[in-house]
Amino acid sequence: MKKFSETLTKEDLLEMYRLMCLSRRNEEAMVEIHKRTPLPELPHVGIGQEAIMIGTSYLLKEGDMTMPSHRDRGVFYVMGMSSKEMMAGAYGKDIPSTRGKISPHHIGITEQGLVTGSGVIGSQIPVMTGVALAMKYKKTDNVAIVYFGDGAINRGDFHESINLAAVLDLPIVFICENNLYAISMEVGESSRVKDLAIRAEGYGIEGIIADGMDVLAMYDVTQHAIEKARSGRGPTLIECKTYRFRAHSERDPRDLRPKEEIEAWVQKCPIQGLKKKILEEKIASAEDLSLIETAVNQEVEDAISYSEQAEFPAPELVYTNVYAE
Amino acid sequence: MKNITMRDAIRDALAEEMRRDDRVFLIGEDIGIYGGTLQITRGLFDEFGKERIIDTPISENAITGAAVGAAMTGLRPVLELMFGDFLYLASDQLANNAAKMCYAYDGRISVPMVVRAPFGGGTRSGMHHSQNLEALVASVPGLKVVMPASAYDAKGMMISAIRDKNPVVFLEHKLLLGSRSLIPDEEYTVPLGKAKIVREGRDLTVIAWGNMVPKSLDAAEASSKIGIDVEVIDLRSLSPIDRPTIVNSVIKTGRVVIAHEACLTGGFGGEIAAILAKEAFGYLDAPIERVAAPDTPVPFSPTLEDEYIPTSKSILDRIKYLMNV
DSSP states (O other): OOOGGGGOOHHHHHHHHHHHHHHHHHHHHHHHHHHHSOOSSOOOOOTTOHHHHHHHHTTOOTTOEEEOOTTOHHHHHHTTOOHHHHHHHHTTOOOTTTTTSSOGGGOOBGGGTBOOOOSSTTTHHHHHHHHHHHHHHTTOOOOEEEEEETTGGGSHHHHHHHHHHHHTTOOEEEEEEEOSBSSSOBHHHHOSOSOGGGGGGGGTSEEEEEETTOHHHHHHHHHHHHHHHHTTOOOEEEEEEOOOSSOSSTTOSOOOSOHHHHHHHHTTOHHHHHHHHHHHTTSSOHHHHHHHHHHHHHHHHHHHHHHHHSOOOOGGGGGSSSSOO | OEEEEHHHHHHHHHHHHHHHOTTEEEEETTOSTTOOTTOTTTTHHHHHHHHHEEEOOSOHHHHHHHHHHHHHTTOEEEEEOSSGGGHHHHHIIIIIIITTHHHHTTTSSOOOOEEEEEEOSSSSOOTTSOOOOHHHHHTSTTOEEEOOOSHHHHHHHHHHHHHSSSOEEEEEEGGGTTOEEEEOSSOOOOOTTOOEEEEOOSSEEEEEOTTHHHHHHHHHHHHHHTTOOEEEEEOOEEETTOHHHHHHHHHHHSOEEEEEEEESTTOHHHHHHHHHHHHTGGGOSSOOEEEEEOSSOOOOSHHHHHHHSOOHHHHHHHHHHHTTO
16 A cells, blocks of 8 residues: 655644644543533543544545544544634533534534534434535545444444445545444454454455554555545545543443553554654654644643633524524 | 326426436435336436436435435435335434434534435335324424425425425325326426415315325315315425414314324324414314324235225214214
């Protein structure tokens, strides 16, 4: 497979580092805040999975669409969402994109390439298949990227959609974030296949197994799939081997995962991985990275202050925009 | 003017809108060269080709979701569900995605799609191909639900449905597809959300939809022979519902029979009865009566199905009961 990441510049790598740190810091802050005073949005954080979020959505072009899962805050950042918007949304405040009507982990802003996801796990996959269908119908070379986990991959929605996308040669990339667990069920209990990517073969399309802890590996495989999709060669299933460092949600009654397993995966932290590469290859200095981290922390702090002061939506908004006029 | 069937009227509406607007396309199972199981799309493939008449695998979740995604991103899909019974299969995509997107985006996007579904009993098709599930979808905020009972209305309402910005469930009673109307040569539309008084009368109102409309007209004709002057309203649209027309009629007549082919319990007649019991309370001279199918699955054998489906005699009996004759 072509090493697309070799063409990334120093600025690209630093930007990827910044975006990963931003997603991480935003989620850490949500967890901290939620421990003190429960947020209206129950945090379902993707801490540990940032390489997938950033590597798969980086350098898309105008008109491309993503549909992040509920754990993909980093994708929202890549697509241009602000920390203030996401944090104030989590507080249930009146933000322009949702006016408080949907929790911000499903924000959709079509002009920014963000399609709203679903709280019904897997239910978003058919919708994104239709977004890809429209791209092909309109004869664009755009691509749709849909994210879901090892739990959702057992939904009929996935199987129907990937088959439909295959027979219609739709420009879509199916990103399966295999973090080894649904809520409590381990992937070995929910599937007889060791690698979920091999399911692609059953639909006559390419399936790729990728290191979901390596942002550049994620960039390489996604760009490969995107290039295929843009040139009319249909969909790809990418299985990203990854791990969420925290429980399913911040209200998880219990986390059944072995401590040693969690600790072993934390050693593979994707942010530390990129940092090591940048420093070892002298792409930038420790001071450069430290400046980025400081700016990220400040951005999240500013977002929190903003969110605490922002207004809640007016109750009468309940009744608006059920139907389009 | 031309005298055509509802089947041809629907096909004409689809073809005319596809000629007028490149964004309109059809998607469904066996709708291509084959022309649909009920031959409603017959011949359209020859004119519009496979890019705009998209034949799909049997995957109601995926194709309904795909219509949602395409509608959200600028197209105007018309989806055929082979039978209305399959609304159960499509209901997650319809209720959780199609109906909620406009609200989730607070009106920044809409989902202009039509879901066509032939429905209803009387064809010896059994319990999985005969149901009347209008109440299932009419109870979902964000969906519109219409059921024309004449070829004229079917064409005019289909054009309105395709041009509407919202998801519209368009239900076509199978036994009405061969019924005929005189249809103008020039373009016309019939608005959604308006009931039609199909026969004026003073003594009693029958509110019906779908195939119960012609049966109600038969019952009204029989009533006139015994001196009872019955008004018949074709509701045509369940969501939105035309309250003024039904309420004013019952205020005028003081008696009402609501007739539908769906089962009694949970049928949409209950909702109408509640509206009338409140808004026409002081004008009612008799209890509100409902004619509906029994609370059983739709049976297969002719003797059983004939027992099951309400007839014009069922309606006439209720009329006589309310008029004390």
